Amino acid sequence: MRSLFLLSGENLELAKAEVLSLAKAFGKILHYELDERILLLDYKGEKFFERLAMTHELCESVASCSFNELRDQFENLYLEGSCCVRVSGIGIKSDPELEKKLGAILWKKGYKIDLKSPDNLLRVYFTPKACHIGLLRFKQNKKQFRERMPNKRPFFMPIVILPKLSRAIVNLVSLKKGLILDPMCGTGSFLIEAGLMGLNFCGMDFYRDIVEGCRKNLEFFCLRGEVLQGDVREMPFKDRAFDGIVTDYPYFKATRSGTREELYSKSFQEICRVLKNGSRAVLVTNLDLKVLPLRIVFKINHRVHGSLTRRIYVLEKSVE
Numbered sequence: 001m002r003s004l005f006l007l008s009g010e011n012l013e014l015a016k017a018e019v020l021s022l023a024k025a026f027g028k029i030l031h032y033e034l035d036e037r038i039l040l041l042d043y044k045g046e047k048f049f050e051r052l053a054m055t056h057e058l059c060e061s062v063a064s065c066s067f068n069e070l071r072d073q074f075e076n077l078y079l080e081g082s083c084c085v086r087v088s089g090i091g092i093k094s095d096p097e098l099e100k101k102l103g104a105i106l107w108k109k110g111y112k113i114d115l116k117s118p119d120n121l122l123r124v125y126f127t128p129k130a131c132h133i134g135l136l137r138f139k140q141n142k143k144q145f146r147e148r149m150p151n152k153r154p155f156f157m158p159i160v161i162l163p164k165l166s167r168a169i170v171n172l173v174s175l176k177k178g179l180i181l182d183p184m185c186g187t188g189s190f191l192i193e194a195g196l197m198g199l200n201f202c203g204m205d206f207y208r209d210i211v212e213g214c215r216k217n218l219e220f221f222c223l224r225g226e227v228l229q230g231d232v233r234e235m236p237f238k239d240r241a242f243d244g245i246v247t248d249y250p251y252f253k254a255t256r257s258g259t260r261e262e263l264y265s266k267s268f269q270e271i272c273r274v275l276k277n278g279s280r281a282v283l284v285t286n287l288d289l290k291v292l293p294l295r296i297v298f299k300i301n302h303r304v305h306g307s308l309t310r311r312i313y314v315l316e317k318s319v320e
Contacts, residue, residue, distance in 0.1 A: 002061035004134040005039040006090075006125065008054040012037060014168055014300050014312070015054035021174040021314075022048040036091040036127040040064070048176075049138040051197050053145075053167035059123050059134025070124070070131050074105045081119025082112040086136075089126045098124075150187060154220050155213030157187050161248055161284070161310075165302070167193040170246055172282045172314050175199060178243030181274065183232040183267070188214040190246050195223035202242070203227040204235070233266035237274045245271055245281040251308070268293035278319040285311050294318075 007015035016039055023029050027045010034040075040061065049058045063073050085102045087094050095101075102124065103113050121136040148163040150156050161169070166189040173180060178200065182190045185203035187210070194201045195218065202225060205211050211229045218225060230236055232247075249264070271281050272293045281294060286308060294315035302310045 001043065003041050003043060003137075004059040004061050004123075004125065004132050005041065005055050006057040006059075006088075006123075007037045007039055008056060009037055011054070011300070011302055014302060015039075017298065017300060017314070018052060018054050018168045018171045021172050022051060025174045025176040035129055035132070038090060038125050038127060038132050040132070046176075051167075051171060052138075052140070053164045053171065053193075055138075056140050057123065057136060058138040059136050062122070062133040062135060064130050064132045067126070067131055070102075070133075071105065073133060074102050075109070077106070077109075077122075079111065079120045082114035083120045083122060084113065084115050084118035085122045085124065087124045087126065092126055092128050094126045148192065148221075150189070153187065154216040155187055157210075157213075159251060160187055161189050163189065163193060166190050167197070169282055169284065169312060170194050170197070170199075172312070173244035173246055173280045175244045175280075179241075180244045180246060181237075181242040182247050183230075183235060183245070183271070184247045184249065185214055185227065186210060186248065188217045188227070190248070191218060191225060191227070192221055192223065194246075195225060196221065201225040204230040204232070206231055232270060233263065235270045235274055239273055240276045241274050243276055243279055245275055245279075246284075247282075248284040249287075251286045264289075272317065275317050277317055279317055281315045281317070283313045283315065285313070287311065289313065 005019050016034060019039055023041060023043050026048040027043055030042040030044060032039060032041045065073050083106050085099050087098045107113050123134050123136050125132040145164040150160045170190055170193050180194050180199050180201050183204045185191055185205050188203060191201045191203045203214055208229050211227055214227050275281055288311060292315060294317050297314040297316050300312045302312060304310060
């Protein structure tokens with residue numbers, strides 16, 4: 001089946017990587033291509049769109065064509081039930097009257113036009129290259145991310161990753177199910193999103209007050225998972241204990257627990273040790289890292305403001 005994903009424009013590379021990482025976890029990617037913010041994906045597998053953070057809409061593809069072929073495509077459409085047409089220009093302006101014109105074609109064919117609750121909501125995305133027609137199957141609930149903003153939790157600290165970005169980063173682990181670890185969990189942003197998506201999780205932090213605060217946040221969202229006090233440089237876990245790892249490194253040169261260089265070098269060794277073979281670790285940092293502990297799948301930069309750009313490293317442990 002071919003699907004159309006309308007990706008968020010705030011970080012197109014990250015939005016595309018999130019979709020492809022989940023598609024890899026839930027099924028098989030046959031082919032994909034990107035046209036502006038429209039990702040066309042030929043995919044065989046289970047549905048995963050409810051987990052997406054950086055996709056605005058998902059449609060079942062009907063056709064992709066030129067503008068001159070659009071009328072013919074609508075005249076040859078066969079649907080069951082009422083219809084509504086919604087048009088969006090992606091990287092280009094569209095004719096504001098086009099929705100009415102396309103709806104009129106369907107009305108003349110005998111279809112009932114229902115603007116409030118149609119059986120079929122036809123989405124037409126225009127780009128400078130093509131017109132993409134699809135049946136809407138998913139629309140992002142943006143309100144959920146506002147409701148989970150860090151300042152609405154019982155325990156709050158500054159410089160945290162916001163819910164929408166946290167969910168996207170967790171999805172880069174490419175995990176359908178299993179146990180995920182955040183060994184520097186802070187207030188629990190990654191753990192909250194992992195838990196809400198049905199993943200099992202374990203968190204750890206060096207400081208007792210942060211561990212207790214993280215537990216309060218998880219309880220606030222009715223999530224159950226272990227959060228313990230520990231040192232990422234010497235983790236109390238067995239070898240190959242986790243199906244995925246995601247963590248956000250401190251954004252300063254020295255911490256109460258030691259130097260930056262020691263933190264990175266020793267934590268890299270431990271992450272390699274506790275991660276299962278063939279699994280991914282997603283490391284977020286404000287640094288350009290020269291030496292990495294595992295094979296790099298890809299790296300994405302995410303600009304926060306003038307003085308902070310997060311580097312998101314997606315790494316994979318080889319299958320031995």
